[in-house]
Amino acid sequence: MKTGLYLIPTTLGSFDTVNQVLxxxxxxxxxxxxxxxxxxxxxxxRFLKKINHPVxxxxxxxxxxxxxxxxxxxxxxxxxxxxxxxxxLISEAGTPCVADPGSVIxxxxxxxxxxxxxxxxxxxIILSLMASGFNxxxxxxxxxxPLDKGQRAKKIQQLExxxxxxxxxxxxxxxxxxxxxxxxxxxxxxKPSTMxxxxxNLTLDDQYVKAMSRTQWAKEKVAxxxxxxxxxxxxx
Amino acid sequence: MKTGLYLIPTTLGSFDTVNQVLxxxxxxxxxxxxxxxxxxxxxxxRFLKKINHPVxxxxxxxxxxxxxxxxxxxxxxxxxxxxxxxxxLISEAGTPCVADPGSVIxxxxxxxxxxxxxxxxxxxIILSLMASGFNxxxxxxxxxxPLDKGQRAKKIQQLExxxxxxxxxxxxxxxxxxxxxxxxxxxxxxKPSTMxxxxxNLTLDDQYVKAMSRTQWAKEKVAxxxxxxxxxxxxx
Numbered sequence: 001m002k003t004g005l006y007l008i009p010t011t012l013g014s015f016d017t018v019n020q021v022l023x024x025x026x027x028x029x030x031x032x033x034x035x036x037x038x039x040x041x042x043x044x045x046r047f048l049k050k051i052n053h054p055v056x057x058x059x060x061x062x063x064x065x066x067x068x069x070x071x072x073x074x075x076x077x078x079x080x081x082x083x084x085x086x087x088x089l090i091s092e093a094g095t096p097c098v099a100d101p102g103s104v105i106x107x108x109x110x111x112x113x114x115x116x117x118x119x120x121x122x123x124x125i126i127l128s129l130m131a132s133g134f135n136x137x138x139x140x141x142x143x144x145x146p147l148d149k150g151q152r153a154k155k156i157q158q159l160e161x162x163x164x165x166x167x168x169x170x171x172x173x174x175x176x177x178x179x180x181x182x183x184x185x186x187x188x189x190x191k192p193s194t195m196x197x198x199x200x201n202l203t204l205d206d207q208y209v210k211a212m213s214r215t216q217w218a219k220e221k222v223a224x225x226x227x228x229x230x231x232x233x234x235x236x
Numbered sequence: 237m238k239t240g241l242y243l244i245p246t247t248l249g250s251f252d253t254v255n256q257v258l259x260x261x262x263x264x265x266x267x268x269x270x271x272x273x274x275x276x277x278x279x280x281x282r283f284l285k286k287i288n289h290p291v292x293x294x295x296x297x298x299x300x301x302x303x304x305x306x307x308x309x310x311x312x313x314x315x316x317x318x319x320x321x322x323x324x325l326i327s328e329a330g331t332p333c334v335a336d337p338g339s340v341i342x343x344x345x346x347x348x349x350x351x352x353x354x355x356x357x358x359x360x361i362i363l364s365l366m367a368s369g370f371n372x373x374x375x376x377x378x379x380x381x382p383l384d385k386g387q388r389a390k391k392i393q394q395l396e397x398x399x400x401x402x403x404x405x406x407x408x409x410x411x412x413x414x415x416x417x418x419x420x421x422x423x424x425x426x427k428p429s430t431m432x433x434x435x436x437n438l439t440l441d442d443q444y445v446k447a448m449s450r451t452q453w454a455k456e457k458v459a460x461x462x463x464x465x466x467x468x469x470x471x472x
């Protein structure tokens with residue numbers, strides 16, 4: 001195995017699906033790593049246990065990277081690479097560095113000439129784009145929309161305009177408990193024939209994916225509460 | 237297994253890496269499917285053989301979907317779903333419906349109330365984004381840039397402006413034999429401190445990933461010819 005920084009995906013939702021959504025090869029690589037940069041140590045430990053990491057948890061080193069992390073601490077996180085050790089960057093859910101804070105570590109790796117190896121795993125943005133039937137030759141992920149009602153309405157209309165003008169699928173997310181509020185806002189502010197796709201709990205048994213026009217959504221009843229959901233908007 | 241349209245990823249590059257980049261579960265699902273919509277029948281057959289599909293190739297049904305396909309034929313492609321059969325959509329490389337023509341089939345599935353199940357697999361856009369260290373909370377995939385020199389220069393500057401204004405990572409591709417021409421154009425037209433990432437042959441043994449400023453790229457020698465490559469541009 002080449003030495004470097006490995007970007008290690010986890011599952012979406014419960015770790016019970018590790019064997020369903022992650023290639024065996026990821027485990028073989030991860031089993032050889034003892035230094036990990038993680039969003040939450042507790043979650044990462046549970047994940048490593050689930051994939052039967054052969055090293056005792058106490059013999060591993062964990063560095064935490066989340067919004068509470070002191071930015072001055074980060075500069076030491078990759079020091080093990082100097083000793084020829086590989087490191088693993090693990091996300092709370094899905095692929096690291098996409099819609100999460102991991103990219104700062106990857107940037108540091110490039111600056112220090114440490115090789116970076118992204119491993120394959122579930123990414124809810126790409127899975128939802130595949131499942132939407134919307135244009136996959138041009139698309140944009142926009143993260144969260146503004147919380148303020150007026151600003152959110154404006155942003156929705158801006159993104160809708162982009163979807164039409166550039167035939168570019170517009171993708172965004174919301175904190176799960178506000179999913180229904182966002183869907184209502186899309187129904188209120190999009191044009192009648194604009195296509196909206198809602199994709200919840202991807203890769204899980206109760207996956208929900210539906211793509212239809214705003215007019216059709218207005219007649220739909222759907223319970224999105226607390227379910228990780230991706231929203232996509234497209235021209236008809 | 238639920239009945240529906242399954243979106244089945246293949247490898248990037250040689251099919252020898254099927255066990256490295258695809259979850260076992262994909263095979264278990266694919267082994268139960270006998271109807272496939274594919275870009276090239278020959279490639280799809282090789283893939284199904286590689287994953288040890290238990291059904292004889294002659295007992296499977298293949299529908300071709302590529303730029304030569306008569307659009308009037310497509311409306312029959314999902315008919316097997318009426319008989320309770322599942323179908324599989326397979327791409328030439330990586331995940332279907334992203335940077336390939338598959339989405340038209342998914343759209344048809346939604347119109348007919350057929351459930352759509354995206355499976356996990358390697359997607360070079362997401363892998364390159366992870367590996368770049370660039371912003372993964374906002375990004376856009378733009379497909380191919382214009383061929384015409386003047387228009388391409390203009391497009392590069394437009395995308396660079398977007399990267400700065402919205403802190404949105406801009407991603408694009410080129411036909412492999414023109415990779416070096418595109419990199420030269422980026423070096424010529426981007427601002428000195430603009431960050432450029434070049435990611436070739438992801439998931440393969442000779443993977444190449446480098447992210448640095450335009451100024452640093454100007455001093456770099458790199459052979460990208462014929463290698464599938466993703467280009468990413470970010471503000472510093």
